[in-house]
Structure formats: C-alpha cells, structure tokens
Amino acid sequence: MTPDHRQSGAAVRLHDVAVRYPGADRDAVGGVDLEIPAGALVVLLGPSGCGKSTLLRTVNRLVVPYRGTIAVDGRDVTTSDPETLRRGIGYVIQAVGLFPHLTVAQNVAIVPQLLSWSPQEIAARVDELLDLVRLEPARYRSRLPRELSGGEQQRVGVARALAARPRVLLMDEPFGAVDAIVRTSLQDETVRLHRALGTTILFVTHDVDEALRLADRIVVMKDGRVEQDGTPLRVLAKPATAYVEALLDAKDAVRRLSLLCARDAMVPADGTAPGRYQVAANETLRAALSLLLEGAVRVDVIDGDRVAGAISFDDIRAALVAAER
C-alpha cells in the first residue's frame, strides 16, 4: 500500500435528525443523535423500513431532514451546496449504480472529472484505485460494467466512491446483490480498505452477520429510532431491548464466540510442542470451539511459528463470561 492512499477520516455528528417523507403520517427517522468518531466503521443495522438508509442519506443530503443538524468534520452539511458536499463524500449503493454506457475507467473517473482534475492525474488515479480494489488496471480499465461479475462490479463501485479521497464513505447495503462467498470476500476487503485508508465508514445493512463481521460499532435501528448503539460484543452480550436480542439472536453463544479472538482466551504456554489441533492467534474462538468439538482436549494457539498458548472448553466458557461483564 503506497502512503498516497492514506487519508484521515472525518468525524460525523448527527443531532436530533428527523425526516418525514411527503404524504407519510409518521417520521421515517425520528430524532436521532449519533456521534461517529473520525476513522470509525459504524454499521447501521435493522430490518427494511427502519430508517437506516434514510438516515445514511441525510449525511450527503440526498435526504433533507426537517429537524436537526448534521456535521461532517465539524462543518454543518448545509453550509456548502449539495454537489460540493457529495463530491467529498464517497457513496456506494446496493444496485452498484455503475453507468452501463461508461467503461470501468470512465466510471471510476467521474468524481475527479467533476472536480476538474487534469487528464493525467485522473488516469493515474484510476489505475491506482483499480490496484487498490485488486482489479488489474490493464485488464479491467476499458471493460464495460456488464462484462464484469457482480463482485467485480461492486469493487469498481467502491473504487469510484474512493476516487477523490473522501474522508467519509457511505455504503448502503452494498453487498446485498452478490452471492454469499463473494459477499464474505468483499466484507474482508472492506475491513482491509478501512484499515489501510483510515476513512470513516457508515455502512447500512440488514444482515446481522455482516454487521458483526465489519463493525467497530453497531447502531441497531427500529421504526426510525436508535434501539442500541455499541460495540458488536456489547450489543450481543447486553442487548438493550428484547427487540435487539431477537434481531441479533443474542442468546446464541456461538455467535458471540465469533467476535472473540483466540489470543485473548488462551492460557499462555511456551516451549510445548504443537499438537494436532491448532488455531492461529488471530482466529476466533468459534474456530477453536469447532476443533474442540471434533475431539480435541485442548487446542494450541499458534503465533507466528511458535505455540503461544492453549485453549480448552473451560477457557472458552470463561472468555464468554468475561465478555459479558
């Protein structure tokens, strides 16, 4: 990763934001407060119609609230004109929204073009971005969207959103239309990009597993209001309402295990010879449990090329109890 990609994220602050669509008899979003620190990856989670997309779209003013304020990087979003604001905020949508009549390179170049970058700058940036989302520029540059797979299209969508180095990236159910395997790899890519770029990401989904996989913080929404706002572990361990508990299936201990790291639950050991059952230190306790269920009495935790510790059933149970506190 070239240092060129690095861009610090911007904080997003929503205060008492309320939206009502014309003709509706209740608010789509009813007075939401949200503080998103710079560089966070926050997932808005909830069923369709809960207002999560609407709330997301207030940030780039695709939806205008009738009450409340939204500030990006400390600046109220109404102080600049909407087009200028949007060119500075990345936006990825579910249907991909690539323009079918433009090539991959032309799609990616849209925002730099709107910002009147020079053709040389744009061409260089397009290649850089295609590399970033792992699409070989020479192969993909001049293809049309319809010649790409769903996963590839979505990568181009992400590249396009990142083109002008936005400090905030809005992703509205971006992976809803791709199959499960591709979705998982796109989620991993999202986490990788987030770590590499430091961009603040607001991610909307109705998929609980996706939320748990991605989020630093989950905001659970229902009927236009925030039901709970916290780290994935917190939301799973201490659901604030029966609704959150049901939505996340929070009683499911195995699900919580997938948020805990093997390194944090192991009993340190050194010098022991590695046994048959091993997990890497950064793998989840869910993987460790799976090995224990296969018949292991203890699972060795491997860090680099040495055995850093071991995990037994009791250690897993203890880690779960500790996480609840």
Added chain:
Amino acid sequence: MNFVLRHPGEIAWRTMEHVELVLIALVIACAIALPLGIYIARNRRLGDIVLGTLNVVYTIPSLALLALLVPVFGIGTTTALIALVAYALMILVRNVVAGIRGVPFALVDAGRGLGMTARQILWRVEIPQALPVMLGGVRLATITLIALATLASWVNAGGLGTLVLYGLQHDDPVRALAGSAIAALLAVAADLSLRHLERLVRS
C-alpha cells in the same frame, strides 16, 4: 417504367421535395420533442395531459387534419409542415418520455450521490441511457412522415404525392405507382439505416 425513364428530372425533383419536407418536419419536431419530453417526464400529471392531447391529434385522420389547417394557414408548405410536425411530435414525445422515465432510479441516485448537478445527470446519465428508445422514436417518426408526406400534394406542397395525385386524376397509373414505389423505397431505406444506428448506440 417508361414514365420513370422519360422523366428522370421530375422524379428526382419530387423526391428531393419529399425528403426536404420530411427532414424539415423531423428537425422541428425533434427540437420541440426533446425539451418538452424531458420536462414532462419529470412531472407525471403534466405528462399525462400533454401525451393525452398529442394522442387526440394523432387519431385525427391525416386528410381531415389538413382540411382543418387550410382555413387557418392556407394552401402550401406551411400547412403541410404543421401537420407533419404534429404527427411526428406524438411519436417523438412519447418515446422521449418513455426513455427518460425508463432510466433506473439507481443510476440517477448514483449520479446525485457522486455530486452531479441536475444538468450533468441529464446529459451524462439520463440522455445516454434513454438514447436507444429515443432513436427508436426517430425511426418510427421518419417512416411515418415519409408515408404522410405523400399527402402534402393535397395542399400543393409538392413531394412524391404530386405524382400519385396527378397520376390518379389523369388516368396515369404508372405515374401514381412510381410515386408510391419511391416513397416506399425511401421508407425502407430510412428504416434500415436508422435501425443500424440504433444498434451502434446500443452496443
């Protein structure tokens, strides 16, 4: 065949007149239909009203429309052009509206989200997306106008219809047939070339 061979000058001249009528009417109709269609595509109520009105015009038999126009605009090219433009408008406006309304919301939303102005969305997203449908309208309108323009001779506006009209009135079926046949050939040629253009745009 004899007639054609003996009067190449007249045939060429009438054909030119015919093509001229069609092209002028088409250009005027396009110039009106594109902005009008784009405008009413965004306003459902107004769109229904305009399309309804144009539909009524379209159902008036062409000869009757000419008869209605003559008392106001007199005999001549103007009257013929007005009638031709009126028919072309119906087809063109309907296709422009269908084309623009058919652009997927996700694309317009993506354009807005990326920071395009309404004008940029129109020129960079909506019109390119609607182009195949709009060109389909142009093709249909061209063929219709080539056929309809044969009636221009009824108001003394020239064209291939003059051959047909004269031929019928003076018991000269070959002359009438020559006029119709050339009009038909023109229509087929226009259809083929515009279809080709549509394919180019679509790919």
